[in-house]
Amino acid sequence: MKVTLGQYLASIRNDRKMSLRQVEEASGKEVSNAYLSQLENGKIQQPSPTILNKLAEIYGIEYTTLMELAGYLPPASSREAGDRHGRVATFADHNLSVDEEAQLLEYLQFIRSRKRT
Structure with missing residues (x-):
């Protein structure tokens, strides 16, 4: 079962012990708490790359991971060559x-x- 973008974002936000409003403030109000809530609940499935970049900065995570989960990039396994396992x-x-x-x-x-x- 593949993790959705919304599930991943909610999990990371909870791990960082941040509220929706705290993320909104950290983004300089670029990402509203209502918009983030819709993202986490799967109502919005493909936010703009700009929003994903801002969330990656706030959470300290890889931008490419969010781009993959939003469907902008193919999974890393299909982009990388070599014998990498797992x-x-x-x-x-x-x-x-x-x-x-x-x-x-x-x-x-x-x-x-x-x-x-």
């Missing part, structure tokens, strides 16, 4: 504690062990 961890942009990271790895092992049987 992809960047889904939660790489989140501020995980050591304990949370360990629990995610443990859960990943559990999921993989279920697939083998």
